Structures are given as structure tokens and as C-alpha cells.
Amino acid sequence: DTAVSQTPKYLVTQMGNDKSIKCEQNLGHDTMYWYKQDSKKFLKIMFSYNNKELIINETVPNRFSPKSPDKAHLNLHINSLELGDSAVYFCASSQEGHRGSGEQFFGPGTRLTVL
Amino acid sequence: DQQVKQNSPSLSVQEGRISILNCDYTNSMFDYFLWYKKYPAEGPTFLISISSIKDKNEDGRFTVFLNKSAKHLSLHIVPSQPGDSAVYFCAAYDSGYALNFGKGTSLLVTP
Numbered sequence: 001d002t003a004v005s006q007t008p009k010y011l012v013t014q015m016g017n018d019k020s021i022k023c024e025q026n027l028g029h030d031t032m033y034w035y036k037q038d039s040k041k042f043l044k045i046m047f048s049y050n051n052k053e054l055i056i057n058e059t060v061p062n063r064f065s066p067k068s069p070d071k072a073h074l075n076l077h078i079n080s081l082e083l084g085d086s087a088v089y090f091c092a093s094s095q096e097g098h099r100g101s102g103e104q105f106f107g108p109g110t111r112l113t114v115l
Numbered sequence: 116d117q118q119v120k121q122n123s124p125s126l127s128v129q130e131g132r133i134s135i136l137n138c139d140y141t142n143s144m145f146d147y148f149l150w151y152k153k154y155p156a157e158g159p160t161f162l163i164s165i166s167s168i169k170d171k172n173e174d175g176r177f178t179v180f181l182n183k184s185a186k187h188l189s190l191h192i193v194p195s196q197p198g199d200s201a202v203y204f205c206a207a208y209d210s211g212y213a214l215n216f217g218k219g220t221s222l223l224v225t226p
Contacts, residue, residue: 004158031212042117043159043204045213056213090158094212103149104214106158 004107012113021076021110023091032074033092086114118142121217134192136220138205145207153202195224
């Protein structure tokens with residue numbers, strides 16, 4: 001069973017469209033994250049939710065909105081897609097008790113291509 | 116501003132020899148460090164970690180060394196195996212929940 005899963009794995013879309021990426025973890029973790037890996041391969045935090053509450057919101061355009069329906073899911077909605085949004089998006093999770101330590105478990109990534 | 120730096124984008128090592136991957140950081144508040152391994156088209160997977168109260172942590176073929184005064188850590192893999200060929204990311208926690216990643220070093224272990 002996959003610990004952290006993301007759908008879809010690949011997403012190709014036109015500029016201006018709205019799209020969503022879904023993430024689910026079956027590890028019972030309280031904290032979930034979205035990271036973006038850009039064309040320079042740099043992995044950067046976007047958002048973090050702890051028990052369905054937003055705890056990290058880095059400088060990300062407000063076209064990006066995370067939604068956590070329950071602590072096992074953290075979805076990422078992107079409105080009005082732009083060319084620069086093309087990247088690989090990784091979901092991750094960790095146990096809340098390990099704030100500032102302990103590993104984060106990553107999903108396989110979603111490669112978003114905006115044409 | 117990048118606070119975790121991996122200045123070698125790639126490294127090639129012969130099978131059986133030692134691989135040494137280096138990482139430097141600038142934020143003195145970092146107190147927990149991790150190494151992740153990543154294969155193409157997969158997510159990063161955790162390899163080994165070290166707390167700032169230690170200077171060495173070992174797990175099988177993998178050892179991480181931390182030099183706090185130099186703000187430097189290194190990952191040693193010995194002996195290196197072809198299956199170790201991957202991109203290795205150094206990461207550190209700040210005071211919150213987020214991991215700060217380096218840009219990665221691509222390791223190639225040749226037979």
C-alpha cells in the first residue's frame with residue numbers, strides 16, 4: 001500500500017485553466033505539505049497543514065489554494081494557470097509530534113505542464 | 116535566499132569505493148538535518164538524519180557527519196553500489212515544520 005499517493009501523476013493543461021492535484025496519506029500523520037520542484041530542481045515548501053489547519057503559507061500566488069477535507073487529505077487547487085506554474089509538485093506528510101525533527105514522507109510527485 | 120547549499124551538482128564514483136556528498140548551510144538556527152535520496156520520476160525517500168547535538172550518525176553503509184562550527188555536513192556511502200546512483204538532497208528544519216532543501220547532488224556509481 002502506497003503511504004503517500006498523489007493524483008494525477010502527469011497533468012498537461014492550457015494557460016488560464018483551473019486544475020486540482022489530490023494527495024492522500026495512509027500513515028495516520030497529522031501534518032501534510034506541498035512542495036514545488038522547479039526547472040532548476042530546487043524543492044521549496046509551499047504550504048503545510050497540521051490537523052486540517054494551515055500552519056505554513058509561503059510566498060505563493062493566491063491562485064494556489066490548499067484544501068484539507070480531513071487530516072489524511074491535502075489537495076492543491078490552482079486557478080488561472082500560468083506558464084511559470086509548470087513544475088513537479090510533491091505532497092508529503094509527517095507526524096505532528098516530530099515538529100522540527102523526524103522524516104517527512106513524500107508522494108511520487110505530479111508533473112504539471114502548462115502550455 | 117537559499118540556506119542549504121550543495122555545491123557539487125554531480126559526482127561519479129566507482130563501485131566499492133567511498134562516496135562523499137557535501138552540504139553547507141547558512142542558518143545557525145537549523146538544528147536537525149536529513150538526507151534524502153531521489154530516483155527519477157519518484158518522490159524523495161528518507162535516508163538518514165542527524166540532530167545538532169551529535170556530530171555523527173551511522174546506519175549501515177551510510178554515515179552523516181555534522182560540523183556545526185563550519186555549518187557543514189557530509190554523507191558518506193561506503194562501499195558504494197550501482198543502486199546508490201540517484202540524486203541526494205540535503206535538508207534542514209528551521210524552527211517550524213518546513214524542510215529547507217539543497218539543490219541536490221547527482222551520484223553515479225559505475226561498475
